[in-house]
Amino acid sequence: MDDAPEITVLQLPKFKAEATELIGTDGIEALAVYLIEHPDAGDVIPGSGGVRKLRWAAKGKGKRGGARIIYLYVVIAARVYLIRCYAKNVKTDLTADEKKQLRQIAAHLKGAQ
Structure with missing residues (x-):
């Protein structure tokens, strides 16, 4: 039995706008x-x-x-x-x-746990 918490995937607003255009909603679901x-x-x-950074099909x-x-x-929050x-x-x-900017975003997101 695996006691690891289930991972939650959250989209920041900028990602959602960019990804919807580039990979589509089905692509976003598959990515998650x-x-x-x-x-x-x-x-x-x-x-x-x-x-x-991950390569993903557009x-x-x-x-x-x-x-x-x-x-x-x-990891500690089980969030992507x-x-x-x-x-x-x-x-x-x-x-x-x-x-x-990514360092600042990462620090903010890690602190929001």
């Missing part, structure tokens, strides 16, 4: 199911406070050229926060300023 089963699947972004594209999902898994979603062809890497 995947992250419940594999919450640490993405690579940790260095300098981001523990935020992760509408009409595969994972490689598709969407990038930016999320935070807070979906933060951003963008197309790889729009942005390849995060800037230092964006990483700083």
Whole structure:
């Protein structure tokens, strides 16, 4: 019997707007199911406070050229926060300023537990 708490997936408003456009509601639902089963699947972004980046298929594209999902898994709270979603062809890497913003978001979300 597994006593681990069930993981909850929460969408931040910016993510919801971006992801609805890029991967659609079915894609968001599939992503949530995947992250419940594999919450640490993405690579940790260095300098981001523990935020992760995951490749995900966009509408009409595969994972490689598709969407990038930016999320935070807070283990102690059993929560995955979906933060951003963008197309790889729009942005390849995060800037230092964006990483700083992610660190601040991560600190806020971790403190909200």
